[in-house]
Amino acid sequence: MSLLRRRRSTEFIPAADRYPVEPLAGALLEVTDIRTHFETSRGLVRAVDGVSFSLERGKTLGIVGESGSGKSVLSRSVMGLLPKNGVVRSGSIRFEGRDTSQLAPDDQRKLWGTQMSMVFQDPMTSLNPVMKIGNQITEPLLYHLDISKSFARETAVSLLSSVGIPEPERRMKQYPHEMSGGMRQRVMIAIAIACGPKLLFADEPTTALDVTVQAQILDLLQAQQRERFMAMILVTHDLGVVAGRTDEIAVMYAGKIVEKAPTRTLFSQMRMPYTEALMHSIPKLSNPSHTRLNVIPGRPPDLVSPPKGCNFSPRCPYVQDKCRKEEPPLVRAEAAGHEYACWFPAGTPQGRAALERNVVAGAMSGVTAETVRVGTTPIGGGIKSGTTTTAPSTEGST
Amino acid sequence: MAGSGTAHLRDPADTLLRVENLVVEFSAGRNRKVHAVSDVSFDVMEGETLGLVGESGCGKSTTGRAVMQLPHPTSGKVEFEGVDLASLSGEELRRTRTRLQMIFQDPISSLNPRRRVRDLVAEGLNIWNIGDDASRDAKVREVLDAVGIDPDAAGPRRPHEFSGGQCQRISIARAVVTDPRLIICDEPVSALDVSVQAQIINLLEDMKARYGLTMIFIAHDLAVVKNISDRVAVMYLGKLCEVGNPEEIYAAPAHPYTAALLSAIPVPDPLVRPREIPGVGGEIPSPLAPPSGCRFRTRCPRATEVCAEQEPIMREVQPNHFVACHFPIAPA
Numbered sequence: 001m002s003l004l005r006r007r008r009s010t011e012f013i014p015a016a017d018r019y020p021v022e023p024l025a026g027a028l029l030e031v032t033d034i035r036t037h038f039e040t041s042r043g044l045v046r047a048v049d050g051v052s053f054s055l056e057r058g059k060t061l062g063i064v065g066e067s068g069s070g071k072s073v074l075s076r077s078v079m080g081l082l083p084k085n086g087v088v089r090s091g092s093i094r095f096e097g098r099d100t101s102q103l104a105p106d107d108q109r110k111l112w113g114t115q116m117s118m119v120f121q122d123p124m125t126s127l128n129p130v131m132k133i134g135n136q137i138t139e140p141l142l143y144h145l146d147i148s149k150s151f152a153r154e155t156a157v158s159l160l161s162s163v164g165i166p167e168p169e170r171r172m173k174q175y176p177h178e179m180s181g182g183m184r185q186r187v188m189i190a191i192a193i194a195c196g197p198k199l200l201f202a203d204e205p206t207t208a209l210d211v212t213v214q215a216q217i218l219d220l221l222q223a224q225q226r227e228r229f230m231a232m233i234l235v236t237h238d239l240g241v242v243a244g245r246t247d248e249i250a251v252m253y254a255g256k257i258v259e260k261a262p263t264r265t266l267f268s269q270m271r272m273p274y275t276e277a278l279m280h281s282i283p284k285l286s287n288p289s290h291t292r293l294n295v296i297p298g299r300p301p302d303l304v305s306p307p308k309g310c311n312f313s314p315r316c317p318y319v320q321d322k323c324r325k326e327e328p329p330l331v332r333a334e335a336a337g338h339e340y341a342c343w344f345p346a347g348t349p350q351g352r353a354a355l356e357r358n359v360v361a362g363a364m365s366g367v368t369a370e371t372v373r374v375g376t377t378p379i380g381g382g383i384k385s386g387t388t389t390t391a392p393s394t395e396g397s398t
Numbered sequence: 399m400a401g402s403g404t405a406h407l408r409d410p411a412d413t414l415l416r417v418e419n420l421v422v423e424f425s426a427g428r429n430r431k432v433h434a435v436s437d438v439s440f441d442v443m444e445g446e447t448l449g450l451v452g453e454s455g456c457g458k459s460t461t462g463r464a465v466m467q468l469p470h471p472t473s474g475k476v477e478f479e480g481v482d483l484a485s486l487s488g489e490e491l492r493r494t495r496t497r498l499q500m501i502f503q504d505p506i507s508s509l510n511p512r513r514r515v516r517d518l519v520a521e522g523l524n525i526w527n528i529g530d531d532a533s534r535d536a537k538v539r540e541v542l543d544a545v546g547i548d549p550d551a552a553g554p555r556r557p558h559e560f561s562g563g564q565c566q567r568i569s570i571a572r573a574v575v576t577d578p579r580l581i582i583c584d585e586p587v588s589a590l591d592v593s594v595q596a597q598i599i600n601l602l603e604d605m606k607a608r609y610g611l612t613m614i615f616i617a618h619d620l621a622v623v624k625n626i627s628d629r630v631a632v633m634y635l636g637k638l639c640e641v642g643n644p645e646e647i648y649a650a651p652a653h654p655y656t657a658a659l660l661s662a663i664p665v666p667d668p669l670v671r672p673r674e675i676p677g678v679g680g681e682i683p684s685p686l687a688p689p690s691g692c693r694f695r696t697r698c699p700r701a702t703e704v705c706a707e708q709e710p711i712m713r714e715v716q717p718n719h720f721v722a723c724h725f726p727i728a729p730a
Contacts, residue, residue, distance in 0.1 A: 066591045067562075180681055181454070210453045210618055213681070215662040237591050240664035263668045281596040282666055283621040289644045290603065291625060293596035299561055 026097060027054040028231050029078070029199060034091030034101075036070075036077045043304040044088070047073040049255035051091075057198065060225065060232045062242030062263070064278070065252035068300045071235045074252070075201045078233075079118055080108050095199070113140045117192040119221075121204040123184035127176040133160075134172030137191050144195045159190040164220060182213035186220065193224055200225065203235045218245060239279055243267065248337070251275045254301050254311035257330065261338035271333055271345035274312045310343070318344045318354045402437040403712030406641045406720035410477070413441040414612050415465065415580055420474035422457070422464050426686060433685050434460040435471070436636040439712075442580070442629075447606065447613040449627030449644070451620055451659070455682050457636040458616045462582045465614070466498055467491060478580070496526060499573040503585035505565035509557040515542075515568055516553035522576040541571040544608060545601060563594035570601065574609050582614045587622060599626055620663055624648055632656050635682060635693040638712065642719035652715050652726040655694050692724065700725045 036048040047070045055061050065071045076082050078093055080100065093101040100111060120126040128136060137156040141147060147155070153172075160168035163186040176184055185205060192200060202221060206214040222245055225232050236242055242249055243263065250260040251272060259272035270276045280294035298315045301307055307314055313323040320343065328341045344354035402419075410416055422435040435457040442448045450458045464471040467483050476483045478498065486494060502508040509518055516538055523534045539549040545567040557565055566586060573581055583602065587595040599622065606613060617623050623630060624644045632640045632653065640653040651657040680697045683689055692710050695701035702725070710722045716729070 066593055182681060211620070211662045211664075212453060212659060214664070218664075238664065238666075239592075240666040243664065243666045243668045244670065267666070267668050278593060279666060281593045283596070283599070283619075283625040285621050285624060285648060285660070285663065287625065289624055289627060292603075293600050293625065295596040295600060296593040299563070299594070 028057045028096060029055040030092075030094040031078060032092045032094075034074075034077055034093060035089065036073055036082065037088040039086045039088065040304070045303045046255050046306065047303060048077055051252075051255075051257050053250055053257065053260065055199070055231050055233065057231055058225075058229045059248065060222075060234060060246045062246035062249040063233060063235045063252060064237065064239055064242055064249060066237060066278075066300055068303070069252040070255040070303075071237075071252050072203055073255075075118070075203055075233060075235050079112070079116060079201060081118070110144070113195040113197065114144045115197055116199040116201065117195070117197040118201040118203060119185070119188050119192045119205045121207050123181060123188050123208070124176065126188060127184060129176055131175075132172065133174055133176065133179075133187055137172075137187070137194055140191065140194050155194070156190075159194055160187070163187075163190045163224070164216070165190075181209055182217065185209060185213075185217050189217075189220060189224065193228065193230070196228060198230060200230050200232045201235070202232060204237070205234075206241065207236070207238075214241075238282075240282060251278070254306055255303060256311065256341070257339075258312065258342070259340040260330075261333070261335065261340075265335045265338050269333070269335060269338065269347060271338070271340040271347060271351075272312075272342050273316045273318045273344075273346050273351075276346045277315075277317075310341075317358060318342075318346065318351055319358065320344055320354050402439075402637065402709060403722060404439045405712045405714060406638075407439055407441050408443070410441075410480075412443055413477075414444045414446075414479065415614075416441040416475075416477040417461075417465060418475040418477070420461065420464055420476065421472045422460050422469075423472045430686055433636050433688050435464060436688070437474075438633070438636070438638055440631055440638065440641065442612055442614060444579075444612055445606075445610065446628045447615055447626055449623035449630040450614060450616045450633060451618060451623045451630065452633035453618060453659075453682055455635075455685065456633045457685070458618075458633050459584050461633070462500070462584050462614060462616050465582060466495065466500060496522065496576045497579045499576070499578040499581045501566075501569050501573050501581060501583045501586045504589055505562055505569050505586075506557060508569055509565055509572075511557050514554050514556055515547070515560075516549070518557075518568065519572045519575055522572065526576065528576070537575060538571075541575050542568075544574075544605065545571045547571065561594075562590055563597060566590065566594075566598050567601065570598075570605060574605055574611070577609065578611070580612045580614070582616070584616045585618070586615075588617065588619070595622070602626065620648070620659055632659070635688055636685060637693055638722060639694065640719075640721045640723075641712070642716070646716060646719045650716075650727075650729040652719065652721040652729075653694075653723050654698050654700050654725075654727060657727060658697075692722075 032052045033050050034048060035050055038045040038047055051074055053061065063071045063074065077089065080103065092099055095115065134153065134156055137159060138152040141152040141155055142149065157168045157172060160171055165171050165183060165186050205221065206217050209217060218241065221232065234242055234246060246263050248260065248262050249266050250257045251274065252258065253274050259275050270279065277296045281296060283293055296315055301311055309325050310323045310328055313319045316323065322343050328343045330339045330341045332339055344351045404418060407416065418439045420435055420438045424432040424434060426432050438461060440448065450461065452458045465476055470484060478494065483491060483494065519542060520534055520538045523529065523537060528534065542549040542552065547564065547567050560568065587598050590598060603626065605611060615623060615626050627644050630642065630644045630647050631638055632655065634655050640647060640656050647656060648660065651660055683696055689696050691707050692705040695705040704724050710724050712720050712722045715721050715726055
């Protein structure tokens with residue numbers, strides 16, 4: 001086994017001529033102002049609208065947001081997994097200093113697996129149901145690396161055991177339907193890391209799994225990442241999942257990054273009201289039963305015609321006239337590496353003043369302070385008309 | 399874990415629903431049987447919310463469906479309003495079911511895509527011919543309004559025009575329209591985002607207060623279950639492990655499985671390191687051949703020989719806190 005490990009680790013460095021690598025300086029991935037828009041009959045859907053970030057080798061970035069915030073489209077844009085037709089793309093993606101956004105399909109394919117790979121949300125639909133597990137793992141090995149079939153097989157077995165699958169020899173001959181959801185996700189991870197990528201995308205890797213299995217899979221991803229010195233982008237809607245397992249977090253809303261910070265800074269000094277609201281909507285184990293949950297009223301904006309000004313303004317408890325007119329830029333906060341996009345950030349004097357003004361204004365127009373206070377807005381909010389939200393609703397919940 | 403026994407049942411005079419020794423088995427061909435639910439007993443008092451938690455495949459949904467007699471349980475008694483549902487004829491059962499409703503996990507696929515929202519919600523009333531056209535229409539408007547859906551704007555639309563959270567609201571409206579007494583919610587928020595999940599949980603609490611409902615809330619998320627329940631029952635592989643009030647169970651879990659489940663919950667705080675509790679490893683064994691004795695013993699850090707031989711029986715460890723384990727965790 002130890003012999004096998006050693007052989008594997010040398011084999012796994014891709015030949016330099018296969019993919020010319022520039023000096024190891026700088027970030028592994030640098031994404032600048034990328035936009036991905038889809039042409040639909042209703043108009044242009046701005047799924048990703050001007051996102052920039054960079055990722056160092058071996059680090060983990062968490063991307064958090066509600067459904068429809070563009071987080072999955074973002075990771076697919078970086079991977080180059082989007083269809084050619086009906087998609088308008090711009091911006092630059094530099095992977096190890098090389099622009100990968102304009103690569104020909106053949107060159108792109110050489111990147112997948114060996115340089116960057118992806119673990120998808122639903123392990124049942126992302127594995128081939130009519131192909132044995134063993135063949136699905138050896139396929140990328142044989143395609144990308146110049147190795148023999150028998151060595152690929154040996155490697156696949158050791159990969160399976162390294163992702164915690166008991167009896168790997170027997171599992172090699174099984175089909176995906178013979179495995180549980182957690183086991184299938186382990187197989188997905190084995191396939192994704194088979195050719196030793198430098199960057200791993202995990203797109204909601206545990207959303208379809210139980211809590212106990214979720215913890216196991218997240219631990220596994222973290223262990224593999226450390227062992228192989230991979231960078232990882234963990235996409236999820238659950239702040240709990242990214243809290244203990246990322247170096248940095250980017251919060252996305254309506255196709256844009258609205259706050260980005262090192263993980264600890266983000267949790268201790270949230271500035272963007274959306275991050276705060278997302279955090280408050282998680283039920284806490286420490287609260288007594290029947291604690292009223294804080295909700296974000298309404299739902300994310302229609303990406304065909306996003307609201308004027310700040311995208312979050314229709315749902316924001318801090319909202320002021322300025323927010324409805326001007327879009328806030330991403331600005332630096334005091335803490336290193338912390339950026340946010342808000343005119344009246346939470347936890348600052350301006351933010352507190354804005355919130356107070358809303359409470360007073362609400363009281364004068366017959367709205368109780370309750371409806372304006374952070375996150376305690378009633379559930380009826382904005383959903384009543386069945387169309388896009390226009391303003392935080394003021395009606396009571398029942 | 400995973401034991402039998404009825405020590406945790408309360409006085410039948412006070413309960414709306416009483417399930418005793420419920421067994422559900424499915425044939426798997428070649429003389430094999432899936433032991434989905436094995437000897438489960440619980441009761442629900444009027445106005446109470448019972449939370450049923452466990453991993454996928456532990457039989458929690460099957461238990462919920464067996465209460466509805468969908469399908470009929472293999473054996474055991476389901477007493478609703480003092481009447482054993484298994485003894486009812488088809489027609490009598492159909493009449494009883496108006497007072498028993500269910501909300502399903504996937505809000506979009508549980509609504510007929512070809513029907514309009516107002517027809518979906520009105521269907522129960524139409525089938526039972528309750529009231530005249532005008533009063534039915536008024537009732538539909540009332541429940542839609544109560545769940546936060548505008549009856550005028552949404553009534554003529556079809557499910558695909560709504561988001562997941564809105565579809566779940568419509569499902570809730572449909573469930574309460576016939577004035578049920580008991581609603582079984584089968585993972586109603588598992589398919590939703592956290593922000594929408596909070597909206598739906600608050601809505602369920604409101605509906606419970608407004609219509610005087612009793613609920614069985616099935617979920618795998620312990621934090622959600624704690625928030626909504628008055629009493630929690632933890633299930634594992636077709637058996638109950640632990641029953642009690644949520645504060646008690648979450649503060650001092652007596653069953654090793656409950657402790658493992660609690661430690662697996664991701665905490666949204668980077669300063670809290672994921673806890674290392676032994677025994678969470680591995681996966682749920684196959685219900686085709688469940689382990690002998692205590693069903694949790696294959697994954698349990700406390701398991702000894704006794705656990706393989708004898709099935710633990712439900713017993714009281716603290717007032718109103720019951721556990722089926724030979725070696726329960728003593729409160730600190």
